[in-house]
Amino acid sequence: MTERVEVGRKSDWQPWAILGVLVLALAIIVWFANRPKPELGAKTAKTGLPLTPEQRSVDFQTADLTFEILPAQKRLEGRAILGFLVKSPIAKLQFALDPELPIKSIAADGKQLADSAWKNDDGLVTVNLPQPKHAGERLSLAVSYGGKPHVAKRAPWDGGIVWAYTKDGRPWVATAVEGEGCDLFWPCFDNSQVEVGTVTQHIIVPKGLSAPSNGRLLGVDKLSDGRTRWNWRARHPNNYAIAIDVAPYQLAQTSYQSRYGYRMPVEYWYLPGETKSAQKLLAEMVQTIGFFEATIGPYPWWDEKMGVVETPHLGMEHQTINAYGNNYKLAPEGFDWLMNHEFSHEWFGNQLTNGDWDDMWLHEGFGSYMQPVSLAWLDGRMVYDSAMFKQRQTIQNKFPIVSGRHQTEEQVYDNKTGPGNDIYVKGSWVLHTLRNLIGDQAFWTAVRREVYGRPDPKPGNFQPRFGSTNEFEAIASQEAHKNLKWFFDVYLRQAHLPRLITTRQGQTLSLQWQTPHGLPFPMPVEVQVDNQRQVVPMTNGRGSLTIANPNSLITVDPDNKILRQNDAIDAFRDDQAKNRARTSS
């Protein structure tokens, strides 16, 4: 019966089958044309690979970058003019560029090179120079390239370019390449140790769209085909801080008068229809600069602008044009944590940059500590403590924050190979503990010196700089007038936290620090006995107190000044993780 029905239907069915096959074939063609890009090549995916000897032989002084953004085709056409000062002789030079953006031509000092003079080896382009360059000479490389840049899978964590649309269907484009690096859309040295002296961008966008970017706006040109070209210039941006943002933006702007005497534009680029929320965020931005300047020091880009741009992804610390995608979420503290966090990176990340990715907690630990610190100023002690307690619950202690070895971005951020989230939350708690140990005066002076390289920063007397954990340890020790190696060794260079063992026997309360490998840890501990507080010095990691009354109530570290092992928090954290695994599997 089944068979007969089939045969009987066959004559009606055949044309539909043909149409079906055609539709399927068309679908395959469309899918093939838009198929997901292959995974990034190994070299392109990594950020912070060691510089080549030739790269170390030059000073990367200027980058003049033209980007033609074609949202309809999801394409980017680029032309980059890279300017170098040669420090020691070279016959070739390398830069990084994703092979998915094929190079069309390269010129050296204005002369077109034969295609055989360069090759892109899995993301590292080597250019043989027409003649060797000597120390003191200049070299200019002009690179034309273009194609479909790597699309972000989950920006900003798995980064790339984001092709999104506004509610009314207009293009909304962003880049977020902290993890994968600048080589996803321009030829660069993909290493945090290199910052280009001056970066000029010319971003060409379809009619009706705007392209806010890093630094100062030099001007907007109208092209004959109706498109516009947005010209921007920034000094010393981090490589991963150079960003493209394109949308039908509106601009909320004001100006900021600094306690340091300068006046600067403050800009928030947002999507149409959000004017009320945008004005509120703009006011919060101005308030935040004032607080950060009072607490740390002058805004590092005082001669450019403070800029924030609305993005389809959550956020990123793009210098003077921070990415903001927090949707003006309301919080009981009346505070936008995302804006505050990304803004903190203007100091911790953009002004002070890690000397190696191993020191990334200098960006994220300090950056994350600034939210509780800002809250304490805005709304008092309760919200500071509440924010710290939230951070405390997610500390993992699986890997040390600092390994003491060269690390790539990926090694540090992956929770399976490195500290991952601990560079944020444990880093923040290490700073909280340090501040309580050495006091506000020494702590903030040490932070200021680490950020600016001097204790008395003023606009014009400092430059962006690279820093390291060892350097901060030395500065904090100087400011505290004591050697703090024990503090940094235990908190940053060991995975496990120090544990405080307390025993009460007769009239004696004994305290003892237990540390990985028995490392020294003379961390003083405050103890409250009924209404009386006293500090136990804990020389050699031990101390004791006499408690006359057996009924006295005792609280160790009553203000939670010290980061230490806490079994209840660990059990809670592991239980939460188990529950998450259960609901997601």
Ligand SMILES: [Zn+2]
């Ligand atoms: Zn951050």
